[in-house]
Amino acid sequence: MSNGPIGVFDSGYGGLTVLKEIAAKLPQYDYIYLGDNARAPYGTRSFDTVYQYTLQSVQWFFSQGCQLVILACNTASAKALRTIQQNDLANTPLGDGGRRVLGVIRPTSEVIGNFSKTKTVGVLGTTGTIQSQSYLIEIEKFFPGCRVFQEACPMWVPLVENNEHNSKGADYFIEKHINNLLTQSGEIDTILLACTHYPLLMEKIQQFVPGGCAVISQGKIVADSLAVYLQRHPEMETQCSKGGQRQFYTTDSAEDFDSKAAIFYGAPVKSTHLAL
Ligand code: DGL
Numbered sequence: 001m002s003n004g005p006i007g008v009f010d011s012g013y014g015g016l017t018v019l020k021e022i023a024a025k026l027p028q029y030d031y032i033y034l035g036d037n038a039r040a041p042y043g044t045r046s047f048d049t050v051y052q053y054t055l056q057s058v059q060w061f062f063s064q065g066c067q068l069v070i071l072a073c074n075t076a077s078a079k080a081l082r083t084i085q086q087n088d089l090a091n092t093p094l095g096d097g098g099r100r101v102l103g104v105i106r107p108t109s110e111v112i113g114n115f116s117k118t119k120t121v122g123v124l125g126t127t128g129t130i131q132s133q134s135y136l137i138e139i140e141k142f143f144p145g146c147r148v149f150q151e152a153c154p155m156w157v158p159l160v161e162n163n164e165h166n167s168k169g170a171d172y173f174i175e176k177h178i179n180n181l182l183t184q185s186g187e188i189d190t191i192l193l194a195c196t197h198y199p200l201l202m203e204k205i206q207q208f209v210p211g212g213c214a215v216i217s218q219g220k221i222v223a224d225s226l227a228v229y230l231q232r233h234p235e236m237e238t239q240c241s242k243g244g245q246r247q248f249y250t251t252d253s254a255e256d257f258d259s260k261a262a263i264f265y266g267a268p269v270k271s272t273h274l275a276l
Contacts, residue, residue: 003241004065005030008072009057012040012161013257014196015072016264018104021219022070023246025227030245032064034274035261037252041157042075043126043195050128054080055088056276058101062094067239069101070226074125074194074218077103078132100236104196105134107225108218112192113143115214120147120187124177125194127152135194149188151181153195160197163260170204178208193217200263249274 008019012035019033034057036042042050054076061069071077081103089095112121123135130152139148155173159165182188191213193199199217209215230237248271250257261269 002065003239004067005032005245005247006240007031007058007061007064007066007069008033009054009061009069009076010035010071010073010196011042011053011075012037012157012197013261013264014157014160014198016261016269017196017199017217018070018072018219018222019246020265020267021223022226025220025223026230027244028242030241030243030247032061032066032247032249034061034249035251035257035271036276037250037257038276039251040161041126042073042079043128043157044154045075045128047079047128050076050079051083055084058084058088059094060274060276062099065241067097067099068236069099070222071101071103072196072222074104074134074196075128077105078129078134081105098235098239102226102229104218104222105129105138105194108192108194108221109135109138110142110225111221112139112190112216113146115216116146116190118187118189119143119145120149120185120189122181122184122188122191123148123150123194124153124156124181124191124198125150126157127154129194135192147185147187149181149184151177151184153177153198156201157195157197160200161260163263165201165204170201171207174201174204175208178205182210182213189213191215248272251276 254271254273257271
């Protein structure tokens with residue numbers, strides 16, 4: 001089995017907020033990022049569509065030599081990961097050689113209860129992530145009895161993707177969904193940004209969240225979890241190539257991608273167009 005880069009996938013730009021933290025924590029590995037910008041947003045798409053798009057992307061990562069792929073997208077993790085793990089990796093040649101696909105919902109659910117004193121957590125995500133109830137199910141496994149309240153924010157990804165997240169129009173949608181969440185329970189003291197695009201809205205979100213309520217994004221959580229995973233799985237760790245290289249691909253225009261990606265990644269990005 002040959003070595004390969006770690007694949008990091010998102011429907012668009014959001015996963016760059018995760019890659020940024022992963023690459024900071026584990027700089028020695030090679031990474032390939034793929035943003036499926038041409039077909040984003042995934043948040044309002046059906047289960048089957050998100051599954052088909054994500055599977056196609058995973059197949060591409062494997063064709064590039066990746067042995068490990070991180071779905072740095074909550075929507076893809078919620079709607080496609082289980083089927084890919086239990087069907088495609090377990091029962092088809094896609095899983096040959098022990099290739100693995102991991103998501104962001106489980107590692108986040110494993111720790112989110114630790115942030116909350118009242119054991120009452122609010123989850124903000126895309127319609128797909130919220131409707132899947134994945135966070136309700138996963139958090140209950142790790143923090144039984146922890147109360148979880150959810151709110152779908154269907155406008156937030158389009159605002160970020162269109163670079164409108166600092167506009168007055170954005171304030172309206174941010175305040176509306178924060179209020180919808182917080183009126184569900186006065187006990188919420190921890191809000192999880194369960195969408196990898198939302199860290200871009202952090203400043204605005206903080207304006208509408210009362211003091212004493214923590215707003216948590218996932219990048220560092222996922223990076224810490226990946227570090228532990230690689231320690232516990234030396235058979236996978238040895239298959240991750242170590243050259244410190246980063247490659248970026250987008251299914252839409254590379255020029256457009258590069259002009260926006262730096263906001264998410266925190267450094268200039270030079271991408272290549274990929275026709276999937
Ligand atoms: N960034 C993705 C997530 O974490 C969603 C973006 C989209 O709707 O495509 O859910």
